[in-house]
Amino acid sequence: MPERLLLTGNHAAAYGAMLARSEVISAYPITPQTMIVELLSELTASGRLDAKFITVESEHSAMAACVGASAAGARAYTATSGQGLALMHEMLHWAVGARLPIVLTNVSRAMAPGWSIWSDQSDILSQRDVGWMMLFAESVQEAQDFIIWMYRVAEQVFLPGMVGMDAFILSHTAEPLIVHDQEAVDEYLPPFEPLYDLDPAQPRAYGGLVNRDHYFELRYKIYENMERAGQLLIDAGEEFGDVLGHKYTPLEGFMLDDAEYVLVSAGAMTSNVRQAVRDLREKGIKAGLLRVIAFRPFPVKQIRRILGGRKKVAVLDRNMSAGHSGIFAEEVRSALHGQSDAPPIYGYVVGIGGRDVRVETAHEVMDDLLERDEPEMALFVGVKGLPIGPLRADYEIRPLEPLEVVR
Amino acid sequence: MIELRIHGRGGQGAVVASKTLAQAAFLAGRYVQSYPDYGVERRGAPVVAFARIAEPGDDLFVRQDIREPHHLLVLDATLLDSGNPIAGLRTGGWVVVNTPDPPEALGIVPRFRVATINASEIASRHGLGSAAQPVVNTAILGAFVRATGIVSLDDLLTAIDHEVPVKAEENRLAAAEAYEQVLLEVSV
Numbered sequence: 001m002p003e004r005l006l007l008t009g010n011h012a013a014a015y016g017a018m019l020a021r022s023e024v025i026s027a028y029p030i031t032p033q034t035m036i037v038e039l040l041s042e043l044t045a046s047g048r049l050d051a052k053f054i055t056v057e058s059e060h061s062a063m064a065a066c067v068g069a070s071a072a073g074a075r076a077y078t079a080t081s082g083q084g085l086a087l088m089h090e091m092l093h094w095a096v097g098a099r100l101p102i103v104l105t106n107v108s109r110a111m112a113p114g115w116s117i118w119s120d121q122s123d124i125l126s127q128r129d130v131g132w133m134m135l136f137a138e139s140v141q142e143a144q145d146f147i148i149w150m151y152r153v154a155e156q157v158f159l160p161g162m163v164g165m166d167a168f169i170l171s172h173t174a175e176p177l178i179v180h181d182q183e184a185v186d187e188y189l190p191p192f193e194p195l196y197d198l199d200p201a202q203p204r205a206y207g208g209l210v211n212r213d214h215y216f217e218l219r220y221k222i223y224e225n226m227e228r229a230g231q232l233l234i235d236a237g238e239e240f241g242d243v244l245g246h247k248y249t250p251l252e253g254f255m256l257d258d259a260e261y262v263l264v265s266a267g268a269m270t271s272n273v274r275q276a277v278r279d280l281r282e283k284g285i286k287a288g289l290l291r292v293i294a295f296r297p298f299p300v301k302q303i304r305r306i307l308g309g310r311k312k313v314a315v316l317d318r319n320m321s322a323g324h325s326g327i328f329a330e331e332v333r334s335a336l337h338g339q340s341d342a343p344p345i346y347g348y349v350v351g352i353g354g355r356d357v358r359v360e361t362a363h364e365v366m367d368d369l370l371e372r373d374e375p376e377m378a379l380f381v382g383v384k385g386l387p388i389g390p391l392r393a394d395y396e397i398r399p400l401e402p403l404e405v406v407r
Numbered sequence: 408m409i410e411l412r413i414h415g416r417g418g419q420g421a422v423v424a425s426k427t428l429a430q431a432a433f434l435a436g437r438y439v440q441s442y443p444d445y446g447v448e449r450r451g452a453p454v455v456a457f458a459r460i461a462e463p464g465d466d467l468f469v470r471q472d473i474r475e476p477h478h479l480l481v482l483d484a485t486l487l488d489s490g491n492p493i494a495g496l497r498t499g500g501w502v503v504v505n506t507p508d509p510p511e512a513l514g515i516v517p518r519f520r521v522a523t524i525n526a527s528e529i530a531s532r533h534g535l536g537s538a539a540q541p542v543v544n545t546a547i548l549g550a551f552v553r554a555t556g557i558v559s560l561d562d563l564l565t566a567i568d569h570e571v572p573v574k575a576e577e578n579r580l581a582a583a584e585a586y587e588q589v590l591l592e593v594s595v
Contacts, residue, residue, distance in 0.1 A: 006426070006433045006441070006569075032445075117445070169470050173442040174426055176433060271470040358471040 002245075003179045009143040009170035010035035012177050013079060013105045013163070016147030018049045019185045020103070022077035023192075024069035026054035026062045031117045032167040033081040033107040040077075059084040063091035063102075070100035071206060073194040075151065078102070081167065082109035082123045089127065092160075096131035096222060098207055101154035101161070101192070103147055108267070109167045110353040118354020119167040121267065121319035125295075125327045131222055133161035133229055134295040136266040140175040142248075145240065148180075148189055149248055152236040155192050157225040164295075166268040166318075167354065180244050188243040230297040250294030251302050255281055259288025260311040261369060262343075264332055266292040269318060269350070269357040276362030287366060292328060300335040307336060310343040314369045316362070318351040325377040344375040348388075355382055364388060409460045409557060410473045414492045415482030418450040418536070420544030423570060424480065425456035428548060431558040431566035432458075438466040450540075453486060460557060480551050481505065482526070482543050487513065503551045503589075505543050510592030524550035524589045526581075533577040545571060545578040549585030560586050 007015070013036045017025065025044065027037045043049040052074075054065045059080050066076035080088060085106050095102050110120035124134065135150060137143045143165045150161040165171060196204070210218060233250050241247030254274050256262065265273045270291045280287035290306060292299075307313055317326025324330060329347030336342035348365050351357035365381060368388045372379075376390045386392060411428065415421030422443040429441035438461035443454070457473045475495045484506035486492050493502065493515065502515055503522045510521035526546035536542035545567055552563050564579045571578045 006430050006439065168442065168445065172445065173440055173470070174429060175440050175468075176438060268470045271468060275467070275469050356472045359469055 002181050002184075005177050005179055006174050007140065007177045007179075008035060008172055008174045009137075009140045009165050010107070010172065011039050012140045012144035013147065013165070014039035014043065015177070015179050016144035017077040017079075017103075017105075018043055019144070019180055019182060020077070020148050020151050020189055021075060021186070021191075022049070022051055022103075023074040024052045024054065024066065024076045025078065026056055026065035026069070026076070027078045027080065028056055028059045028062050028084060030059070030081045030084040032109060032171045033079050033084070033105070035171070036079040036105060036107075059088040060091055063088045063095065063104075066102045066104075067091060067094050067098060067100055070095070070102050070194075071098060072198040073192065075192045076100075076102045077104065077147070079105040079107070081107040082111060082117075085123050085127060086111070089130070092127055092130045092132060094207070095160040097218070099158040099195070099222075101151065101158055103150045103154060103160065104162045105143070105147065106162050106164050107167050107171045108164050116353050117167060119169050119268070119318065119351070120353055121164065121317070121327075124162065124164045125319050127162070128296070128327065131159065131226065132296065133159060133226070133233075135161065135163050135293055136295060137163060137165040137170060138268055138270050138291070140170055140173065140177050141246075143170055144177060144179070145244070145246065145248065148185060148244075149233075149236055149240055151192075152189050152239070153229050153232045156232055157229045158195065159222065159225055159229065164267065169268040178245070184244055188240065226297045230294075230299060233294055233297070248293070250297075250299045251306065252291040252293060253306065254289040254291070256288040256290065256306065258286055260286040261366065262288045262290050262307060262310050262313045263362060263365065264290045264292060264313060264315040264328065266295065266328060267318065269316065272357060272359045273316065273362040275359045276366065279359070279363070280366060285366070285370075295328075295331070298331055298335065303332060303335045304339055307332070307343055308339055308341040312346060312369055312375075313343045314346045314348055314365050316348050316350050316357070316365060318357065320349045320352065320378060329377070346372065346375045346379060347377050348379045348381050350381045408462060408465070409478070410476045411458045411460070411478050411480070412473060412476040412492075413456045413458075413480040413482065414486045415454050415456075415544070416450075416486070417452045417454050418540055418542070419454075419482045420542045421454045421456045421482055424482070424544035424548055425458045427544070427563070427566045427570040428551070428558070429458045429460070430569050431552070431562040432460040434565055434569075435558055435562050437461055437463060438468065440468060440470075453490065476500065478551070478555055478557075479503065480547055482547055484508070484513070487515075493519070501551070501554050503547060503554055505547050509590050520554070521592045522550055522554040522589050524585045526550065526585060529581050529584050529588070533574075533581045535574060535577055535581060546581040546585040549582035550589035552582075553586045553589050554591055
């Protein structure tokens with residue numbers, strides 16, 4: 001029988017890795033992820049989880065160990081955060097190129113300096129283009145379940161995947177959690193079947209030199225399988241509902257049917273945006289929420305269909321790409337490009353470095369959205385001493401003609 | 408929905424108190440959240456922890472800081488003189504303080520209700536923590552549960568079994584004793 005327990009997001013992630021029967025776990029502790037590693041270490045030491053726990057001297061090595069384990073045919077798991085994920089960056093590429101379905105949990109934390117342990121999506125979004133699938137959890141339950149959902153898809157497309165959860169808001173908050181029955185998870189997630197075994201009797205070289213005549217095709221296959229993962233996430237999310245009792249989807253709508261104004265959000269702050277949408281509906285404002293769960297693969301076609309024809313769309317980003325925009329806003333704009341009924345996309349940057357994103361914050365965003373005529377790339381919400389608005393620049397960028405170069 | 412804030416010092420068990428109280432309400436079928444406000448974690452430094460308890464049958468929750476709690480627990484009375492632990496407390500809210508003094512002696516404004524318990528003495532007598540630094544969380548929870556009636560003493564005692572890693576029996580006795588001994592003042 002599934003158990004209902006009161007657990008933190010970190011412990012939920014450890015339970016997710018255990019229920020998925022991870023066989024090799026290698027991780028380096030970092031606040032606010034440490035509790036995941038501690039619990040997995042205890043679970044393997046006590047024998048409750050039959051896995052090899054490899055302690056390492058850095059996150060780079062943690063991912064290297066997962067790469068080796070996965071290449072040898074083991075289901076591999078790690079967890080990290082912030083600077084740790086950044087240090088892992090090179091090996092994240094390796095896991096993709098070697099087509100290894102490793103799963104990691106990233107407890108999203110602001111990047112240093114200034115030194116911060118608080119919630120911010122900048123760490124995980126800095127890994128946008130490495131070729132990992134990415135899911136964003138909103139609850140402690142999802143911090144557990146998304147690991148299992150991710151393995152189910154990763155092992156079909158031979159691509160790795162990461163699950164993002166917010167520092168402290170989920171990682172250190174205890175909430176009711178359904179810990180699934182192991183037999184049911186086993187039914188949902190069969191053992192990992194690698195394409196090739198590392199077998200000393202049949203020596204092969206892996207990760208060797210690929211010349212100009214093959215590399216492009218290898219990358220094309222990665223792109224192709226990431227596209228396939230879009231449908232597989234939908235299928236596996238439905239199957240999750242059949243077997244484990246809760247259906248998951250790459251996108252989630254709330255009061256979207258007749259919504260004229262749509263707020264787009266991801267991660268734990270979405271709970272507060274949803275409450276704001278309830279309030280707005282009571283006031284008669286046709287507001288709706290679109291929650292992005294899958295960031296890679298990005299559900300472009302569904303987003304085009306869902307957002308087409310709306311009056312205005314506000315994207316809330318707990319991250320920013322300096323010199324451009326919030327990153328979710330940029331992805332949504334890009335998805336809608338060229339669509340005749342595309343709504344204007346207003347980018348709002350909120351909650352950087354763990355600043356509280358409240359129900360009131362979503363209300364402030366909606367008030368601004370209703371009033372503002374022209375969309376902006378990045379509207380900053382809650383910078384001390386400033387009203388909501390674009391960058392307050394005291395300089396002007398002059399219109400510039402393209403430079404004609406005669407060679 | 409009821410929101411709570413717990414003030415303590417590192418080593419007194421404020422974070423476990425938050426989780427234990429949430430567990431007690433969870434055991435009673437309520438939807439709950441419990442979280443600490445992590446800053447600099449060291450023995451003796453001020454620590455704050457929070458809990459949310461939904462109304463029965465409700466599971467709609469926000470995920471934001473608690474700024475206007477309904478009730479407060481203060482594990483160390485000296486915290487009343489440093490900073491402003493009562494900030495944001497809603498009118499009529501309980502302030503449950505670990506102190507040998509009676510509620511009237513604390514000088515807390517009359518729009519709040521005050522309860523006091525000598526949790527340090529109870530905890531020391533049951534061998535919880537050291538004489539110099541008793542772990543007072545379970546004792547003050549007993550007092551809090553009596554004052555507010557948010558959860559039953561039975562559910563609190565079961566929650567202590569779930570959440571308190573050592574000396575479960577001693578902790579249960581401390582909670583039950585504080586439940587009986589708490590001094591309640593209604594000053595609204």
